[in-house]
Amino acid sequence: MAPGAYMKGGVEEIARHCLAGLRPEFPAMVRPGDLLVAGRNFGAGSSREQAPQALRHLGLAAVIAPSFAGLFYRNAINLGLPVLVCPDAARLVDGAAARLELEQACLVLPDGSRVACEPIPEFLRTLLRAGGLVPHLKARLAARR
Template identity: 45%
Template sequence: MKKGRVWKYGDNVNTDVIFPGKYTYSVLEPEEMARHALEDLDPDFALNVKPGDIIIAGRNFGCGSSREQAATCLKYVGVQAVIARSFARIFFRNAINQGLPALQSEEAVDSIKDREEIEIDFSLGEIKAKKGVYKFSPFPESVLGILEEGGLIPYTKKKLETK
């Protein structure tokens, strides 16, 4: 389990500021998508983020478009997990389907500060921070399997092979 530095943002971080629409059909490789992560929200993010870093945000993270690149770019720029008060439903699905944990914890969002170093224990369902340890809501079984396989594509591939 690796420590990660926190990048903290507000409510309603939408897919357009996570991955601008103008790139949706011109930027195709995940590594290139990563270079545009959060471009219209925080231009410093993609330049300074380190593998294992964690995004913490408020309500409705990922609202807007169904574009999966919003999850893909965060995963490939090295984000370990996104913690939020709530997620927009399509983003939540996309994150899981990209193998990017999307964790809900009000307490963690309230207590953890920008740039703080925290640790996530996925097996215990805990976020360990300076001020305390916070539980996150466990995943339903339907999504746990997908996350364990590293995303929906490898999950479906395996399912098709074992049929």
């Protein structure tokens, strides 16, 4: 997901090669606000925080998958990238439009049907609303002053 060969180049360089081993054209295809629909245990083997950081840098609004590797899941949340567990993610067709309703934990398909996802716990949604863990902590510290 985040090729080690590009780690020295920074997030922009990593993002240009994101998922290159699976789909080299992926970075060029992504448009701001796109959703990435992935397979089971997405993020497994990707313990670097640069993996979700690269996805966020590309402009993805969220990652949807039937399950996530735990470390990837928390890294994504901590960096402000929503990740939703969606057992029926396979219903989504590559390139199809879908709208994410994060607070309702669902995807709305073009025909109006909904695909339910597991709700993100409130304390993690708080981090997402702040833009990630660091912005959340900065805001809390500023509020105490």
